[in-house]
Amino acid sequence: MTDLLHHTAPRQPEATPRDALVARDVHVQAGSFPAVRGVSAAFRPGVFSAVIGPNGAGKSTLLRALLGLNPVTGGEVTLAGRPLNAWSRAQRSRQLAYLAQSEGLPDGARVRDVVALGRGAGDWRFGLLPRTPWTPADEAAVDAALDRTDTRRFEDRRVSELSGGERQRAALARALAAEPRFLLLDEPTNHLDLAYALDVVRYLRCEVAGGLGVVAVLHDLNLAARADHLVLLCGGRVQASGTPHEVLTPEHLHAAYGLHVNVVQHADRLLVIPQD
Numbered sequence: 724m725t726d727l728l729h730h731t732a733p734r735q736p737e738a739t740p741r742d743a744l745v746a747r748d749v750h751v752q753a754g755s756f757p758a759v760r761g762v763s764a765a766f767r768p769g770v771f772s773a774v775i776g777p778n779g780a781g782k783s784t785l786l787r788a789l790l791g792l793n794p795v796t797g798g799e800v801t802l803a804g805r806p807l808n809a810w811s812r813a814q815r816s817r818q819l820a821y822l823a824q825s826e827g828l829p830d831g832a833r834v835r836d837v838v839a840l841g842r843g844a845g846d847w848r849f850g851l852l853p854r855t856p857w858t859p860a861d862e863a864a865v866d867a868a869l870d871r872t873d874t875r876r877f878e879d880r881r882v883s884e885l886s887g888g889e890r891q892r893a894a895l896a897r898a899l900a901a902e903p904r905f906l907l908l909d910e911p912t913n914h915l916d917l918a919y920a921l922d923v924v925r926y927l928r929c930e931v932a933g934g935l936g937v938v939a940v941l942h943d944l945n946l947a948a949r950a951d952h953l954v955l956l957c958g959g960r961v962q963a964s965g966t967p968h969e970v971l972t973p974e975h976l977h978a979a980y981g982l983h984v985n986v987v988q989h990a991d992r993l994l995v996i997p998q999d
């Protein structure tokens with residue numbers, strides 16, 4: 724526990740509030756490979772956390788363990804102080820939303836119907852089933868998610884007619900429609916141009932300001948520098964965690980990526996520039 728407090732937010736008196744999503748000494752096997760080896764980290768509502776690290780560091784495996792999708796083989800994950808497996812699947816899915824790396828969306832469906840899936844209105848793999856009863860609160864949550872991701876203007880278009888960036892925003896709207904306490908995203912800016920990638924980060928920042936806890940796996944360190952809290956993984960272990968200033972140091976990045984980098988302050992944030 725002491726170690727956990729030290730790693731997460733050393734200057735904040737309440738590093739692990741009661742409503743946090745917490746990994747304590749978590750180990751996860753991926754097949755026979757120990758992909759996550761003793762990770763401790765606390766993720767809080769109202770905080771934008773990013774999990775960074777080189778390819779194969781264990782980022783996706785950790786994210787799936789935080790969602791209860793990968794069983795932990797040691798340690799535990801707790802949500803609001805209760806072990807994740809003490810929550811029913813339905814309770815858990817109301818608290819934790821997931822945006823996977825390659826989010827499969829039903830090509831033939833309208834964007835609005837896809838966003839409605841976030842309310843549990845069916846599963847596209849089994850057909851778009853209307854949720855019953857469908858309430859005004861469900862309708863309002865879909866509207867709000869469309870507005871907050873700027874997807875309402877194409878709510879009647881079919882997924883097959885969207886660009887990659889529009890598709891990603893529709894997927895984000897679907898996740899937000901669930902009104903989760905935490906949103907966990909695996910490389911949400913993958914394949915997006917700079918403008919779309921910044922849009923996604925901007926939308927996430929707004930949600931965080933409204934109290935959502937965001938945990939995003941990010942490869943782009945200059946996007947990750949916009950997060951509040953970073954966890955740098957390497958070889959399945961935490962190399963460093965804390966604020967961007969604490970984590971994005973030439974020493975930590977050299978240890979994790981084997982690269983020499985310069986880290987400079989630009990306006991109100993850090994820029995990581997490889998020397999090679």
Ligand SMILES: Nc1ncnc2c1ncn2[C@@H]1O[C@H](COP(=O)(O)OP(=O)(O)OP(=O)(O)O)[C@@H](O)[C@H]1O
Binds near residue numbers: 753758779
């Ligand atoms: N089913 C599996 N069987 C064996 N090894 C696996 C399996 N799934 C993942 N691994 C290994 O576990 C390690 C961690 O994988 P993971 O996908 O979590 O890493 P990552 O940090 O998300 O990587 P990337 O940035 O490349 O997406 C990798 O070395 C990977 O090869």
